[in-house]
Amino acid sequence: MDNSWYEKIASFPFVAMREGEGLVGQGGVLRFAQNDRGLAQNDRGLLRITDGGGSLAVFSAGAALMGWRGRMRGREMMLEGGAMPVSERGRYLIADAWGLQADALEMLGQGRLRNAAEKAWCATKRATDALILERTGREPTRTSQTSSGIKALGRQSVACESLWTRFRTRIQRLHSQCFYDGRCDPADFITSLVYDTADYIGDAEAAADELRRNC
Amino acid sequence: MLATERGQVMLAEAWGFYDEAVALLDKGDLREAAGRAWCASERATSALILERTGRELQCVREICVQVGFLGQESEALAAFRTRYDIQEGELYGDCFIDGHCEPEEHHAELIRGTDSYIREAERLAG
Numbered sequence: 001m002d003n004s005w006y007e008k009i010a011s012f013p014f015v016a017m018r019e020g021e022g023l024v025g026q027g028g029v030l031r032f033a034q035n036d037r038g039l040a041q042n043d044r045g046l047l048r049i050t051d052g053g054g055s056l057a058v059f060s061a062g063a064a065l066m067g068w069r070g071r072m073r074g075r076e077m078m079l080e081g082g083a084m085p086v087s088e089r090g091r092y093l094i095a096d097a098w099g100l101q102a103d104a105l106e107m108l109g110q111g112r113l114r115n116a117a118e119k120a121w122c123a124t125k126r127a128t129d130a131l132i133l134e135r136t137g138r139e140p141t142r143t144s145q146t147s148s149g150i151k152a153l154g155r156q157s158v159a160c161e162s163l164w165t166r167f168r169t170r171i172q173r174l175h176s177q178c179f180y181d182g183r184c185d186p187a188d189f190i191t192s193l194v195y196d197t198a199d200y201i202g203d204a205e206a207a208a209d210e211l212r213r214n215c
Numbered sequence: 216m217l218a219t220e221r222g223q224v225m226l227a228e229a230w231g232f233y234d235e236a237v238a239l240l241d242k243g244d245l246r247e248a249a250g251r252a253w254c255a256s257e258r259a260t261s262a263l264i265l266e267r268t269g270r271e272l273q274c275v276r277e278i279c280v281q282v283g284f285l286g287q288e289s290e291a292l293a294a295f296r297t298r299y300d301i302q303e304g305e306l307y308g309d310c311f312i313d314g315h316c317e318p319e320e321h322h323a324e325l326i327r328g329t330d331s332y333i334r335e336a337e338r339l340a341g
Contacts, residue, residue, distance in 0.1 A: 144313060147309060148318075151305070151318065152318055165297055168297075168301050169300050171304060172300040172304050177283070183279075185283060186283055186287055
């Protein structure tokens with residue numbers, strides 16, 4: 001990989017696939033790269049993913065949730081067509097959210113539910129901040145601003161209301177109850193909230209994208 | 216009608232707090248109204264927990280956790296758990312404690328809509 005041309009932006013848990021064979025492995029965290037100049041030139045953006053020198057083609061589960069489609073070119077997979085907030089800052093916030101979510105899943109794998117909950121909450125907040133930034137032009141600086149921003153957005157449509165209720169569940173259960181109070185019960189419920197935060201990020205990102213707006 | 220006398224008392228308290236909340240809202244005191252509506256929600260939730268588990272919880276954090284467990288039992292209780300999180304977070308946390316009551320119409324709707332929350336708690340308790 002040419003590091004002068006690529007810039008690492010996020011990490012996702014991944015599944016590995018080989019052409020003609022389908023799924024051949026999964027797990028771990030894939031560090032991948034994004035070409036910002038390519039994104040700028042192509043508007044909707046392209047991501048290139050390689051497997052770091054091995055023979056597998058690699059498909060990012062996180063990217064699939066973001067709505068990207070993969071197409072093989074040699075040992076590289078080109079991903080096209082996913083959601084992408086319009087501003088550079090919005091893209092950064094979404095990438096940060098995905099990175100935090102990957103950290104949350106890593107912690108889940110280590111059995112550290114309380115820390116996983118907080119990482120998933122942070123991911124929720126960053127994705128929500130990106131959405132509010134793209135829709136209002138102002139990035140929240142405090143959690144109360146994030147909360148009031150998603151609340152105001154949630155009043156606009158049923159789809160947006162779903163984001164607001166899920167935000168409210170996460171701040172209550174992941175942040176306040178589990179991380180602050182140390183009450184991570186029932187564990188399977190908190191765990192499912194951590195996993196499902198990937199869906200929240202994907203939906204927030206789509207809502208932030210003017211071309212794919214879902215609420 | 217709830218099965219236990221204590222549950223009925225708690226539910227009556229919930230309706231009393233609700234009436235106070237609506238009266239305060241009509242006077243334009245949104246923040247105090249939110250506080251009362253939260254008290255109504257907490258009483259109704261406590262009655263639901265008492266009826267379903269036989270335990271009367273004293274601490275809000277315990278009530279919150281127990282609602283999380285109840286939410287595992289059915290879709291209706293999972294939906295109730297979501298409503299509980301909204302009532303606590305919006306009415307109590309954001310509006311009453313932090314004073315962030317905007318958008319005002321949003322909080323006013325939540326306060327007035329607390330009557331359906333109480334009724335749902337009663338239905339699920341039965």
